[in-house]
Amino acid sequence: MNDQPTITCADDDRIAWLRLRSVALPLANPISDAKVLTGRQKPMTEIAILIAEIETRDGHQGLGFSYSKRAGGAGQFAHALEVAPNLIGENPSDIARLWDKLCWAGASVGRSGLATQAIGAFDVALWDLKARRAGLSLARLLGAQRDSVRCYNTSGGFLHTPLDQLLKNTDSSREKGIGGIKLKVGQPDWALDLHRVSSVRKHLGETFPLMVDANQQWDRPSARRMCRRLETFDLIWIEEPLDCYDAEGHAELVRQFDTPIATGEMLTSPAEHWEFIRQGAADFLMPDAPRVGGITPYLRIQTLAEQAGMTLAPHFAMELHVHLAASHTREPWVEHFEWLEPLFEERLEIRAGRMLVPNRPGLGLSLSERVAGWTVQQAEVGQRA
Template identity: 65%
Template structure:
């Protein structure tokens, strides 16, 4: 009764003040030596050289891809340290990511930039009513990645070394030359050039309405590459279970490194059945947007190669949780897209990963990654090791600054 009386007489003002102290940035203590002073966010639209099509376009579910919207976050601390992070959306969603980032960016001001997990949780819960996956966490991802970039720069280390690298280079494969919008002759020429450029694998798109066309394209690329270069195929979720089994069996003669996204991304049980049925490894995960969704793939043993995408799942902080769970399950890993970031994360994964080579993003950054002997080399530059190019600044359609100097 006494406790109840005490609560009844607690003023609304005192309760509000207590809540404010709890949710605001921590008081500066001896362990905190810096604070976030300003945040700049930018909506930047990267134009592609030509329209790109995969199986989702052929089935009428999407239009050809002509541009990629990016959300960039640039964080500066009181001590003058800077970190850069980004998220992206293929086709629709970029405006929404930028809008959500605008709502939560000010919540970073005054925070200790080293407290990344706590800041991630704070930002996610700020928009929890619209979900803890999807667009909401993809906006958070840009800030989270910027904070990890900043932390690695503070340490004077490449991000891979800050996380604890297992290797200084990662096997890499190219995807950008194998889309269905290219003729078989173009795909074969691109595959040969990829091998000549020191990239260790080639992935081509499949999922034609006429599966015989797929088999002819795969056969042509396999003949051009021989046995020295790995070959993967990607159906972009457009097969049903029956087609996936039939195509999986037909493709076994080509000794593929994996079959990617044969089924809907959320069909964990179907992928598990395929993984048991086929000799060729199964890969998926790129379209999932949370740790919980990846847990389903791991729990069902749905994949041989798990393919998380750090910007899509909410940044490096949740990606590391997926890495730990996948490592415990002894899965291989091949992170999706954004090689500039995923090279570092793959280098820190315990079970011999692949990283996806896409040259699309190169115009956004001043730096370039090196490939040699079939592998991508972890750069020695501190942090992620990238800075925004003048071209990227020119493709920026909106930006906003929060904090000092705003």
């Protein structure tokens, strides 16, 4: 006689409707980093945001987003709209399977880059929906290790910022409770970089966490020279000292210098990250969930990196990454950028150098009314319940 209880599953909900928006989010001031000063890019004046809203037959909702800087926003929207019908009628719980389905629907244009960044907005929305339906924050759904994460500010340290204003920005960040400061470096005149870093280190004191970011603008000899000169400042890390695909060069720097090396934000797939993990080419790996195609591929990268003993410091999009960082085994850093704040009604809390993980269901985000005014194009697929 079998006394085991019969287990039934009532999870037969289906995706009924979705809406896509392409949003041009303006920045308060044009932004310049080393890529601008070397003539490779123009100052950034806006960010292209791809927003996905998903609703199921039973009325459950999810909100997700991806983004692109300087170019690619229209392409992301077009690709997302083209593959979106593949979601209608699907069970929203099957997130990994749906990621694969969307990826293969557009596989002829690649399984990384713009193609997967477009479906990343859907992936984030599906995870948000799943957590909301469970009544849990995304961090709790994933399995949180902590209720807050270390955070550092980048937006106040760009190269277009005069030194006196840069010092004021560091004071402002510290007053807000932010726990670290990152400066952009990589100018054609390396002496200017060293002067700015030296001035900020003196201003902050010897022990306050300080990072620098060269945005891929050094070749190997220049990187070795600058890493050697920067050793004296006791930095948390030196970020992107080389081209983002130069795993071998980054690995050499990791082995040669005491100051940790960080990279990974420009990589757009687990496969690209695996090459850096395999070669031990970073002390801090910096995946960006929207850039790699959403939360599903991000979690694959996280597992590989943690198995290899690497610490993660996810790039940008703090509203999303604060949840993912809470699930890391090793204590992470999250990047504080206020640029996306106008998109949402909610704000993240920061105390004593740490960013608090929201406890609202899902991502804990709702769209601001201002999004409508920044919307460049939008489309709906399916029928609302």
